[in-house]
Amino acid sequence: MLRSIHHFLNRPVAEDFGFTNQVRQSLLSGVYVFAFVYLFGGGHTDDWSRAGLLALFGLGCVLSTLVANWLVPSLLPALYDEDRWTVGRQIVQVLFVLLCVSVGNMIVMWLLRIGHATFWEMYASVTLIGFFPISVGVFSNEQRRLKRNLAHAQLLNQQLARIAIDPPVTESVMTAKPEPTVAPIVLSSENGRDKLSLIPDQLRYVESVGNYVDVYWLHTGALHKTVLRSTLKEIEATLASHPDFLRCHRAFLVNLRAVSHADGNARGYQLTLTDVPNRIPVSRSFVDTFDARFDTVARSH
Known part of the structure; x- marks a missing residue:
């Protein structure tokens, strides 16, 4: 009871x-x-x-x-x-x-x-x-x-198979060279001293934590975290040319192609990402934007 x-x-x-x-x-x-x-x-x-x-x-x-x-x-x-x-x-x-x-x-x-x-x-x-x-x-x-x-x-779960990421890549990060056929994305701190170079499919999500962002990325099948002194807004601007990445919450930005399952609740969605143990929220204010972008990405693959 x-x-x-x-x-x-x-x-x-x-x-x-x-x-x-x-x-x-x-x-x-x-x-x-x-x-x-x-x-x-x-x-x-x-x-x-x-x-x-x-x-x-x-x-x-x-x-x-x-x-x-x-x-x-x-x-x-x-x-x-x-x-x-x-x-x-x-x-x-x-x-x-x-x-x-x-x-x-x-x-x-x-x-x-x-x-x-x-x-x-x-x-x-x-x-x-x-x-x-x-x-x-x-x-x-x-x-x-x-x-x-x-x-x-x-509906999102029915579309997931169309945009799923291929088997995880094992190349790259700070000192490694990215695959020549894939342009890397470079995330940097506010002062430009710290930089993280990734193949797009490696990046799983970014979380805002105070004056820093935690960048979660995949390497040789394992999830890694890199902390950069930056804001989610700046990371969002850096990834603006990559439609697969979307801010889905005031504190989270996610790789749509890494989503393996979506659950709905009264607030929005809870996303399960491939090789990520915790779930990522999609808040109420971002639901419509998320739906539209997800549909666009699904149609393009």
């Missing part, structure tokens, strides 16, 4: 804390509050003063939701890491949003000098009204994303 609960709470959930998305979601929340209380809160439906009052509460809901779902995540990006967002975190966030809405309602009531509800009474009523529809909306979106990504992952 406890294991099942733990597994459920740690399920990945895709969430977009971007400004545009949160403005849209906040406006929908405000409209929902106005309509729900107007229709089911009692009173006369033709009472314009009541409608105006509820509109103020709806506006307060919009602002409170925007604070909770955009401003706070913007100020605390490490806490709101979309790549580590789970069901458990989402439940806590929903309760936090409702807390902010309750504070907003109390401020509106104080400004208008109305009502005698305590804060906890307000929080209880807001939670009863808002928790279920918010949760249903979030998890409905999560299921749609999950189904979409699972279906796309199946």
Whole structure:
């Protein structure tokens, strides 16, 4: 039982804390509050003063939701890491949003000098009204994303055989000469002192780690790592003329021809690379770009 609960709470959930998305979601929340209380809160439906009052509460809901779902995540990006967002975190966030809405309602009531509800009474009523529809909306979106990504992952797996890398090459790296028929790629540090020369098929992926990048490449069937003082953006620019290489995450750039399997989840994809033990994530914001590039590479082989 406890294991099942733990597994459920740690399920990945895709969430977009971007400004545009949160403005849209906040406006929908405000409209929902106005309509729900107007229709089911009692009173006369033709009472314009009541409608105006509820509109103020709806506006307060919009602002409170925007604070909770955009401003706070913007100020605390490490806490709101979309790549580590789970069901458990989402439940806590929903309760936090409702807390902010309750504070907003109390401020509106104080400004208008109305009502005698305590804060906890307000929080209880807001939670009863808002928790279920918010949760249903979030998890409905999560299921749609999950189904979409699972279906796309199946399509990717069907295309993998067309772009798979030939048996691993064993030539090259820093001091070795690359195959004469294949132009090498040269990755260098910011100061140009450290350079790594590779045949394209050797490069598996690049990971950004602080002010450095970890370059993972294959040599004589074994995976090696070289650390360069550089940024993923600079590595991406160096590889811009090679369509097989694509940035798939804020911290990862991958060789599409090294992908041997793709799994889908609510956030995006998890890629398995040939001769690489750990899986590489494709984040939500890169999924469409990844799909388009993968299809292009598959068609070209």
